Amino acid sequence: MSTAGLDRRSRRRQQTIDEILDVSIALMETEGVAALSLSAVARQLGMQPPSLYQYFPSKLAIYDALFRRGAEGFRDAQRVATVDAAPEDQLELAITAFSRWCMANQVLSQLLFWRTVPGFEPSAEAFAPAVDAIDDLKLCLQQEVDGGRLHQDATSDEGIALFTAITAGVLSQQLANEPQAAFETGRFTQLMPIVIEMFYQRYRGKKR
Known part of the structure; x- marks a missing residue:
């Protein structure tokens, strides 16, 4: 801060x-x-x-402050990566920035995404930056819809859930199996472009 x-x-x-x-x-x-x-x-x-x-x-208050720090960190990393990018490039740049942040901040990633602390729930204030990040994701997806590269269903609750599930799944596998690998050379993170292409195939737009 x-x-x-x-x-x-x-x-x-x-x-x-x-x-x-x-x-x-x-x-x-x-x-x-x-x-x-x-x-x-x-x-x-x-x-x-x-x-x-x-x-x-309390200890839970420390976890809460760390959750907020982490949520602000990955949100801001995504925003920096996409700020001057063309609309059609923003989705891939955002998920790449998110992935790099998670690999560089593995302790915070565990706290944010894998519920590793029994009984801990982030406060609304701590969770707010994560909500911002989801809103940013929705904007990226909507731009792909507007550009004809994705169907409108990609921005539905199902679409958001699927996108976050498959990308987080890749990261989970990477951090569990090769936590020291670089993003470019990780056995699982190298699959991220394929995973994103699978998402595009599921919600194919008219121009794809």
């Missing part, structure tokens, strides 16, 4: 919050996403565990 426009005290507080989240991610990388420990976070930061409650009232 940017600290621009905050007073000194608020900046220091936000910096501490960011440090807590960074340490949490590092611990989750080594211990597992669901195994996050407040005492371990405090120990890494050189503070007493009760001091964490000044910033987060």
